[in-house]
Amino acid sequence: MTVTYTARVANARFGGFSQLLLLWRGSIYKLLWRELLCFLGLYMALSAAYRFVLTQEQKRYFEKLVIYCDQYASLIPVSFVLGFYVTLVVHRWWNQYLCMPMPDPLMCVVVGTVHGRDERGRLYRRTLMRYAGLSAVLILRSVSTAVFKRFPTIDHVVEAGFMTREERKKFENLNSSYNKYWVPCIWFSNLAAQARREGRIRDNGALKLLLEELTVFRSKCGMLFHYDWISVPLVYTQVVTIAVYSYFLACLIGRQFLDPAQGYKDHDLDLFVPIFTLLQFFFYAGWLKVAEQLINPFGEDDDDFETNFLIDRNFQVSMLAVDEMYDDLVMLEKDLYWDAAEARAPYTAATAFLMQQPSFQGSTFDITLAKEDMQFQRPDGVDAPLVEAHCDFLQRLLPVGAGTAPGGLLGRRLSLLRRKNSCVSEASTTASCACAGALDGLAPECGCGDPLLDLGLRETEPEPSTGPEPLTLAPAPAPVPGPPAEPFTVVPMPGSRGPAPPWLPSPIGEEEESLS
Numbered sequence: 001m002t003v004t005y006t007a008r009v010a011n012a013r014f015g016g017f018s019q020l021l022l023l024w025r026g027s028i029y030k031l032l033w034r035e036l037l038c039f040l041g042l043y044m045a046l047s048a049a050y051r052f053v054l055t056q057e058q059k060r061y062f063e064k065l066v067i068y069c070d071q072y073a074s075l076i077p078v079s080f081v082l083g084f085y086v087t088l089v090v091h092r093w094w095n096q097y098l099c100m101p102m103p104d105p106l107m108c109v110v111v112g113t114v115h116g117r118d119e120r121g122r123l124y125r126r127t128l129m130r131y132a133g134l135s136a137v138l139i140l141r142s143v144s145t146a147v148f149k150r151f152p153t154i155d156h157v158v159e160a161g162f163m164t165r166e167e168r169k170k171f172e173n174l175n176s177s178y179n180k181y182w183v184p185c186i187w188f189s190n191l192a193a194q195a196r197r198e199g200r201i202r203d204n205g206a207l208k209l210l211l212e213e214l215t216v217f218r219s220k221c222g223m224l225f226h227y228d229w230i231s232v233p234l235v236y237t238q239v240v241t242i243a244v245y246s247y248f249l250a251c252l253i254g255r256q257f258l259d260p261a262q263g264y265k266d267h268d269l270d271l272f273v274p275i276f277t278l279l280q281f282f283f284y285a286g287w288l289k290v291a292e293q294l295i296n297p298f299g300e301d302d303d304d305f306e307t308n309f310l311i312d313r314n315f316q317v318s319m320l321a322v323d324e325m326y327d328d329l330v331m332l333e334k335d336l337y338w339d340a341a342e343a344r345a346p347y348t349a350a351t352a353f354l355m356q357q358p359s360f361q362g363s364t365f366d367i368t369l370a371k372e373d374m375q376f377q378r379p380d381g382v383d384a385p386l387v388e389a390h391c392d393f394l395q396r397l398l399p400v401g402a403g404t405a406p407g408g409l410l411g412r413r414l415s416l417l418r419r420k421n422s423c424v425s426e427a428s429t430t431a432s433c434a435c436a437g438a439l440d441g442l443a444p445e446c447g448c449g450d451p452l453l454d455l456g457l458r459e460t461e462p463e464p465s466t467g468p469e470p471l472t473l474a475p476a477p478a479p480v481p482g483p484p485a486e487p488f489t490v491v492p493m494p495g496s497r498g499p500a501p502p503w504l505p506s507p508i509g510e511e512e513e514s515l516s
Contacts, residue, residue, distance in 0.1 A: 003302055026302035031289045032282065039281055043252055043274060050256060063262065069254030076247045078284055085240045086291045088232065093294040097305060099223040101136040103129065103314050106213045107321040113206040114195055117327060124195050125322035131184040131191070132217055133315045134162045138181035139221040143228040144298035144307040162315075179225060185218045232295060244288050248281055 003026030009016055024030055050062055107129055114125050137157060140147040151157050158168050171183055189211060196207045255277040258267040297305045337343035347355055 002304075002306055028282075028286045028289065030302070031293065032286050035285055035289075036278070036282065039248060039252070039285075040278065043255075043277075044272075046252060047256055047272065059259070063258050063264065066253055066256045066258060067264065069250045071254075073247060073250035073254050076243055076250070078243050078247045081240050081243050082284065082287050082291075085232075085236060086287055088236075089291040089295050092227070092232065093297055096224070096227050096297055099220045099227065100305070100310060101132075101139070101217050101220045101224070101314075102310075103132050103136070103217065103318045106132055106217050107318045109210050109213045111322045111326055113202075113210050114192075114200050114322075115202065116200050121200060122323060122326070124191065124200055125326065126319060128188055128191060129318040129322050130162065131188040132214070133311075133318060135181055135184040135188075135218070135221055136314065137162050137311060138184070139179075139224050140298075140307050140311065142179055142181065143224055144305075146298070146300050146304075147307045147311065150308055181221055181225065182218065185214060185221075188214055228298070237295075240288065240291070244284055248285070251277055251281070 003023070005020055005023070008019060050059065054062060110125055110128050114128065115121060116124065134157070137147070137151065137160075141151045141157075142148075151160065154163070154168060154171070157163050158165060163171070167187070171180065174180060174183060192201065192207060192210055192214075195201045196204070201207050201210065255274050257270045257272075257274070258264050260268055260270055293301050293303060297303075298307060
C-alpha cells in the first residue's frame, strides 16, 4: 500500500522532515540495510587483514594500492550518470500513473447520454460501464503482478463478475495471438451504436461525445501496455549499475585508513569505521535503489501503485453513478445567498484573519510612478496634439496612391478623422476662418489645406473621364453682386469602394456617407 505522509508535512516548520526519518515502511533503511551491512562487512574485513594478517612487505604493497584506488576512483562519473538516470525514471513513473484508466469522465457521459428509467435502459448503462471495467482489468492483469495474482486466469475474471460466460466464449473464439484487452472497448462501441438506433441515445452528438470519452479511456489502457513493453534501455541501466558498484568497489580499498607512521599524505588519522564513506554509500546506493523501486510501479513494493484498490474503487463508483444515481435529483431550492449582492461564504474562528487580507489584483497594482513620469510624450518636432500626430503618422504609413491622395477615399477619411477627434490645430482653424470669405467669393486659388475645404472645393474639379458627361447643378443666386460663380460639379464615386480599413472607426464611415 502506498506510503502517504502528506498530512505530516502540510506546514513548513523547524525540522519538518526530521519526523519522517523514523518511519520504517517505505523508507530507505528498509531498502538499503542489506547492501549497507554487506559493504561495511567487506570494509572491516579488509581493514582487519591489513592490520593483523599481512606482513610488512605486503602492507607496503597494500598501501600503494590504497593510494592508487583513492586517486582514480573520482574519475567514475557517478553523480552525472546516476542523476540523469533517476530523473528519467521518476518522470516515467509519474507518467505511468497518469495513464491509469479512470472511468470517472466516461461514467458521467454515460449517465447523461444513455436514457431510460426502465430495466433495459438500466441494463445498457451498467453493461457499458462493465465493459470499460473489464478492459481495465484485462490490461492491469497483463502489467501488474498484484492484479495477476488476483485474476490469474479468465475464469477468475468471469467468477468476479466482470465478464459473462457468453462473453467469455466470444472472447476466446476471437482468433488473435496478441493481447485482447481492447475487445471490451469494441463491445462498448457496438452497444452504444445499438442504443442510438433504439433512441436511448437521442442524437449523434451525444453518441460522438460518448465514443470520444471511450477513445481516451482506451488510449490510457494502450499506454500502460506500451510502458510495460518498452522499458528504459537496458544499456542505460547497466551503465548506471556498473558505475555505482565499481565506484564503491574502489572505495573498499581506496578509503582504508593507513598507518600514520608511514607519513602518507592525507593519512594522518587512523579510524576503524569510515563514517563519511558510509554516508556516501548511503546516498549513492540509496539513489540507485530509488530508481530500482520506481522503474516498475506495478509490482508489490511499498510505494507501488495500488492497482487492486483502484479496480475495486472504479467498479463500485461507476456502477453507482450509472444506476442508483441516474436521474436522481433533489428538489430545487434557492441558495443561501439568493438575495445577497455579494455572496461570500463564512469563515471559522481559526481562519477569520483571512477576511482582512485584500484580494490580489495583479503584480503591477503596487507600482507607483512620479507625476512627471505619467505624462505622455509627443514625438520630436511635432507641436500638434497627440491625436493629430497619430493621424499624420498613420497617413505616412499608407502607400501613396489614388486612395490616399487628398481627394481620394482614404484621404477624405483621414481628414474626417482629424475633424472627428478635434485634431485641427488653432493655426489651421484660423486659416480656415480666413478662407471663409474666399469660400463665399468662390476663390479657387485658396489652398489652406483645411479638411473641410478638401471635401468642398477640391471636389469641384471633375476628373477626366471617357464616360458619360457628369451632372451639372445650376449655381445658387449670389446674394451680393460680384463676379460670376463657377458651378459646383458632382463627381461620380467609384463603383466598388471595398471594405474600410479595420483601424478606422465605423462612425467616420457613416459620417462620410451622409456628407457624400
